Each structure stands twice: as C-alpha cells, then as structure tokens.
Amino acid sequence: MRAETMKEQGLVVFDASRLSAQPDIPQEFIWPSDESPTPDAAEELAVPLIDLSGGAANPEVVRQVGEACALHGFFQVVNHGIDPELVADAHRCMDAFFTRPLAEKQRAQRRPGDSCGYASSFTGRFATKLPWKETLSFRSYSPAAAGGDHHQQVVLDYFVVTLGEDYRRHGEVYARYCSEMSRLSLEIMEVLGCSLGVGPTHFRRFFQGNDSIMRLNYYPPCQRPLDTLGTGPHCDPTSLTILHQDDVAGLQVFSGGRWLSIRPHAAAFVVNIGDTFMALSNARYRSCLHRAVVNSRVPRRSLAFFLCPAMDKLVRPPPELVDDSHPRAYPDFTWRALLDFTMRHYRADMRTLQAFTHWLQGSSSSSSTSISTC
Numbered sequence: 001m002r003a004e005t006m007k008e009q010g011l012v013v014f015d016a017s018r019l020s021a022q023p024d025i026p027q028e029f030i031w032p033s034d035e036s037p038t039p040d041a042a043e044e045l046a047v048p049l050i051d052l053s054g055g056a057a058n059p060e061v062v063r064q065v066g067e068a069c070a071l072h073g074f075f076q077v078v079n080h081g082i083d084p085e086l087v088a089d090a091h092r093c094m095d096a097f098f099t100r101p102l103a104e105k106q107r108a109q110r111r112p113g114d115s116c117g118y119a120s121s122f123t124g125r126f127a128t129k130l131p132w133k134e135t136l137s138f139r140s141y142s143p144a145a146a147g148g149d150h151h152q153q154v155v156l157d158y159f160v161v162t163l164g165e166d167y168r169r170h171g172e173v174y175a176r177y178c179s180e181m182s183r184l185s186l187e188i189m190e191v192l193g194c195s196l197g198v199g200p201t202h203f204r205r206f207f208q209g210n211d212s213i214m215r216l217n218y219y220p221p222c223q224r225p226l227d228t229l230g231t232g233p234h235c236d237p238t239s240l241t242i243l244h245q246d247d248v249a250g251l252q253v254f255s256g257g258r259w260l261s262i263r264p265h266a267a268a269f270v271v272n273i274g275d276t277f278m279a280l281s282n283a284r285y286r287s288c289l290h291r292a293v294v295n296s297r298v299p300r301r302s303l304a305f306f307l308c309p310a311m312d313k314l315v316r317p318p319p320e321l322v323d324d325s326h327p328r329a330y331p332d333f334t335w336r337a338l339l340d341f342t343m344r345h346y347r348a349d350m351r352t353l354q355a356f357t358h359w360l361q362g363s364s365s366s367s368s369t370s371i372s373t374c
Contacts, residue, residue: 014121016220045260056190066195073273140178181305230292236274238306282317283329
C-alpha cells in the first residue's frame with residue numbers, strides 16, 4: 001500500500017508532504033456534494049474594517065461592532081496595537097513546524113479527548129468527512145491574579161517540554177503572541193459590553209482570568225479542492241475568535257443563504273463571536289456558520305486565538321439582557337462542560353449549542369447521560 005494512504009490501527013495517515021501532490025485523495029476526505037465547496041463562492045462578505053483606536057470610549061467603534069455582531073457575528077479590526085513583526089514571527093514559526101517530517105510533529109500528538117496537541121486532519125477522532133489540514137493547539141492559561149507573565153510561562157513550557165529545546169524560540173514567540181491576544185480580546189470585550197448596554201467592565205472582568213486556546217492551522221494544497229474542505233461548516237463553541245490569515249484566501253462565512261469569502265488583510269484581525277458568548281449575550285449576538293476551503297496551488301496558514309472563560313466559570317447572561325422580550329435562551333453551564341461535550345460527544349457544527357442544551361437537559365433529568373460519538 002502506498003505510504004501516503006497507508007493506515008495505522010485502521011486510520012488514514014494524513015502526511016501532507018505526500019498527499020499534497022497526489023492527483024487523487026483517500027475517500028475519507030471526500031465530502032458529500034451538497035456540502036463540498038463550489039467555485040462561485042468568491043463574492044465577499046460585507047465585514048466592517050473597524051479602527052479599534054479609542055476602543056470602548058469611541059461610540060463609532062461600539063456601534064459598528066454591535067451592528068456586525070447582531071447581523072452575523074464577524075468583523076475585522078485594525079489599529080489594534082499588535083506588533084506586525086510579532087505576527088510575522090508567529091507565521092514563520094508556524095511554517096518551520098508544519099514543514100518538519102510527520103514523525104517529528106507527532107511528538108506533540110493530541111491524545112483522545114484532549115483539546116490540545118498536534119492533529120493531522122483529526123484522523124483519530126473522525127472516520128468520514130475529514131478536514132484537509134494540520135493543526136497544533138495549546139493552552140494559554142491565565143488566572144485573574146497572575147496576568148500576562150503566566151500566559152507566557154504556560155506556552156513556553158508547552159513547547160520546550162513537548163517538543164524539546166529546539167522549539168524554545170517557538171515557545172517564546174507564541175508566549176508573546178498569546179499574551180497580546182489576551183490583551184486584545186479583553187479590549188474587545190469592553191466594546192462588546194458597551195454595545196450590549198452592560199458597560200465596559202462586565203465581560204472584561206468575566207474573562208480577566210481565562211483558559212484560552214491558541215491554534216495554528218496549516219492547509220496544504222489539494223489536487224481535488226472542490227471535493228474536500230479544510231475545515232467543515234461549524235460555529236466556534238468558544239467565546240471569541242481572533243484570527244490572522246496569511247495572504248491566501250480560504251475563510252468563508254454562511255450569510256444570507258450563501259457562502260461568502262473574507263479576503264485576507266495583512267494589517268487586520270478577523271474577529272467572530274462563538275457559541276459561549278452567544279449564550280452570555282442571551283442570543284442577542286450570533287455565532288455564525290463558517291468554514292475553510294483549500295486550493296491546488298499553495299498552502300494556507302492562519303493563527304487562531306480562542307478566548308475561553310476559566311474552566312468552571314458559570315456561563316450566564318447578565319440580568320440586564322434578560323426580560324420578557326428576551327427570556328433565557330440557554331441554561332447555565334460551564335466552559336468545561338461544553339468543551340468536554342465537543343471533545344468527547346459531538347462534532348462541532350452549526351447546532352452545537354442547541355445539541356449541548358438538549359444534552360444538559362437530558363443529563364439533569366436522567367442518570368443515564370451517554371451519547372453517541374459523531
């Protein structure tokens with residue numbers, strides 16, 4: 001059997017260095033025709049490019065963010081204070097990691113049920129509709145009392161302990177990057193709080209101590225790009241995503257009944273609302289369906305920071321957002337419970353929060369809480 005399609009313990013091995021140039025792809029990566037990408041999805045989504053200078057004190061920033069979040073949950077920010085050289089370093093380190101031999105990357109292999117580690121197309125989790133990508137995910141944990149220094153130590157330790165001293169430079173770069181992402185996400189939370197009428201401090205305090213996730217996404221070329229997806233349609237189960245794309249298009253959002261593209265902008269970060277913040281806003285703001293497509297020519301890379309609350313923080317909307325016109329949309333839950341649900345029981349898609357709500361309600365009314373893994 002050819003090395004590029006060989007199987008280990010019954011699973012397809014996704015070795016991008018081999019598969020990228022192959023004219024055919026394993027059946028496990030082929031998506032149904034009604035879900036696969038179409039060549040006519042190049043039209044752009046009208047996503048505001050928001051000048052973040054002034055932050056929550058700028059009424060125009062608050063207005064633009066609020067409108068985008070009520071419409072589809074996506075916007076872009078510039079003048080965010082992130083050093084462009086730090087972003088460039090993060091992309092260079094990503095290249096250096098993903099172009100290494102598969103065996104070296106597998107030193108950080110994600111374990112079953114974990115949310116962090118190296119994953120080559122999630123072949124260990126799913127058997128069909130596999131995404132055409134590699135990822136490396138790691139925690140960026142910062143208790144409220146510890147601040148940015150703790151962020152940096154957690155990330156640095158992950159790279160050195162998991163991959164060795166040769167990756168200390170990676171750890172240093174991503175430690176600084178995660179610290180800056182945490183800072184930026186808290187500033188955006190101030191804007192979101194003002195746009196929802198609960199003030200700048202409510203959500204900032206909620207996320208001051210956060211247990212966030214950083215993910216490096218690498219989408220290799222594919223010779224059958226219209227038959228597969230880099231990432232399938234889903235809503236992020238996390239609270240807020242801050243994404244930096246390289247110069248290769250691929251991010252698409254489902255809005256108005258169509259798939260529309262978000263063109264890369266070197267100086268901008270794409271921000272979108274996740275399911276957890278949709279619950280915190282009592283469904284005032286939307287977590288929108290999106291996906292990533294691939295191409296046959298060049299790889300695509302993106303840096304994704306997923307803001308998450310502390311694991312056992314109770315996710316509950318502020319009372320100002322609950323009234324007769326807006327009754328509670330979702331029950332109380334913890335981020336730990338939702339994360340465990342997506343890692344062990346349910347493949348994240350457009351219905352994750354609804355499925356999780358039903359699972360919670362079933363768990364509270366029955367001692368049997370088993371659910372089939374998708």
